[in-house]
Amino acid sequence: MQDDDQQRLFDQWLKSHQGLFFKVVRAYAFTAQDQEDLFQEISTQVWRSVPGFRGDAAVTTWIYRVALNTAIAWTQKERRHRDGKQSLDGVEPAFLQASPAADPRIEWLYDQIRQLNEIDRSLTLLLLDGFSYKEMAAMLGITENYVGVKINRIKAHLTGKSREEIGNGV
Amino acid sequence: MEFENLQAIWDTQNDKPVFAMQDARLLVALYQQREHQRRRLFKQHFMPMYIVAPIGLVGVGFVFLAFFMKSIYIKKIARDFPMSAWDYAAFAVAAGALVAMVVPMYIERKRHERTQQVFAPSLREELDRGMAQLDFEVGLHSTSRMARFYGLFTIAVVLFVWEVGRLNGNPTSWGLVWMTVPSMIAASWASFAAKKAMVEKLLPRKRALESMRAALEEDVVARS
Numbered sequence: 001m002q003d004d005d006q007q008r009l010f011d012q013w014l015k016s017h018q019g020l021f022f023k024v025v026r027a028y029a030f031t032a033q034d035q036e037d038l039f040q041e042i043s044t045q046v047w048r049s050v051p052g053f054r055g056d057a058a059v060t061t062w063i064y065r066v067a068l069n070t071a072i073a074w075t076q077k078e079r080r081h082r083d084g085k086q087s088l089d090g091v092e093p094a095f096l097q098a099s100p101a102a103d104p105r106i107e108w109l110y111d112q113i114r115q116l117n118e119i120d121r122s123l124t125l126l127l128l129d130g131f132s133y134k135e136m137a138a139m140l141g142i143t144e145n146y147v148g149v150k151i152n153r154i155k156a157h158l159t160g161k162s163r164e165e166i167g168n169g170v
Numbered sequence: 171m172e173f174e175n176l177q178a179i180w181d182t183q184n185d186k187p188v189f190a191m192q193d194a195r196l197l198v199a200l201y202q203q204r205e206h207q208r209r210r211l212f213k214q215h216f217m218p219m220y221i222v223a224p225i226g227l228v229g230v231g232f233v234f235l236a237f238f239m240k241s242i243y244i245k246k247i248a249r250d251f252p253m254s255a256w257d258y259a260a261f262a263v264a265a266g267a268l269v270a271m272v273v274p275m276y277i278e279r280k281r282h283e284r285t286q287q288v289f290a291p292s293l294r295e296e297l298d299r300g301m302a303q304l305d306f307e308v309g310l311h312s313t314s315r316m317a318r319f320y321g322l323f324t325i326a327v328v329l330f331v332w333e334v335g336r337l338n339g340n341p342t343s344w345g346l347v348w349m350t351v352p353s354m355i356a357a358s359w360a361s362f363a364a365k366k367a368m369v370e371k372l373l374p375r376k377r378a379l380e381s382m383r384a385a386l387e388e389d390v391v392a393r394s
Contacts, residue, residue, distance in 0.1 A: 105179045128180040162171035
């Protein structure tokens with residue numbers, strides 16, 4: 001693949017799937033600096049992956065796979081993020097700003113996702129974006145059964161938490 | 171709340187981006203990076219040349235004067251010989267090579283800096299200047315430019331050592347020349363290798379700026 005083709009395809013992907021990049025970044029990085037680092041890291045890895053894309057999977061699946069694997073590797077490198085000890089509250093990314101009308105319930109969902117471990121975070125993102133167990137298993141290199149077990153726990157955890165929080169006025 | 175409700179909340183992100191670029195901060199950050207690049211380029215590329223070339227000229231001038239004085243005023247010892255027209259020419263060529271090595275570089279940098287020294291009033295202009303800075307840096311390391319630079323530098327050094335040899339009474343100092351040439355070739359080879367690595371390092375940044383620039387253009391078209 002020529003450099004120009006690679007760049008053109010990457011630009012197109014970035015434009016069409018920017019939201020996906022941001023979702024993964026928000027779920028895995030907590031401070032402004034880290035979010036930008038991870039965004040750049042994911043962008044770089046997705047750019048590098050362009051020549052390997054054969055069209056066997058949907059573009060979204062391909063990008064998600066690269067983005068999640070990059071985010072997991074990045075998180076493992078940056079151990080301090082692992083337990084989600086740092087909060088995003090009050091920290092604005094330097095180049096990225098939250099849209100003014102961002103739904104607080106989405107913030108709540110991200111908070112919940114950040115408290116999960118790396119694999120569960122990936123599974124939750126994929127589940128919320130409507131991927132099948134088979135696709136999730138293929139993307140993360142785990143068995144469908146394991147995905148099923150994990151997803152049930154995650155669903156139970158999130159619905160339980162949402163009931164509790166709603167009970168507390170969230 | 172059921173999971174389907176959470177999913178519906180999650181999906182509302184798709185209608186509206188959660189983040190937007192902060193143009194002003196991005197502009198400042200890009201400007202700072204460009205400033206950093208300019209300073210680094212000056213320190214690593216231009217300053218050494220601005221130091222080496224005058225020192226070389228002083229060296230050539232000193233050897234010339236010593237040879238000249240010896241030819242005219244000092245009582246010759248058996249092995250000494252006066253300067254010939256070829257020696258004058260060699261000194262002139264060595265000095266000329268040093269000047270030709272550094273003066274075009276100085277003029278080119280001055281011309282480029284005139285366009286770079288100002289804070290760009292818009293993100294688009296800052297991106298253009300950032301790309302121009304990268305093009306300038308890549309251009310400085312083009313093969314033809316480096317070949318010209320090392321060619322001139324080799325000529326200057328070889329003629330200098332040749333004349334140093336003659337000043338010391340050796341009419342044909344091939345030994346010194348053969349000692350100098352391999353080291354010049356090694357230095358050129360190392361620089362070409364470093365240049366390749368440097369250009370490869372700059373290209374991703376250039377692509378990133380080009381992408382931002384293209385995205386900006388598309389935004390303008392979409393808005394109009």
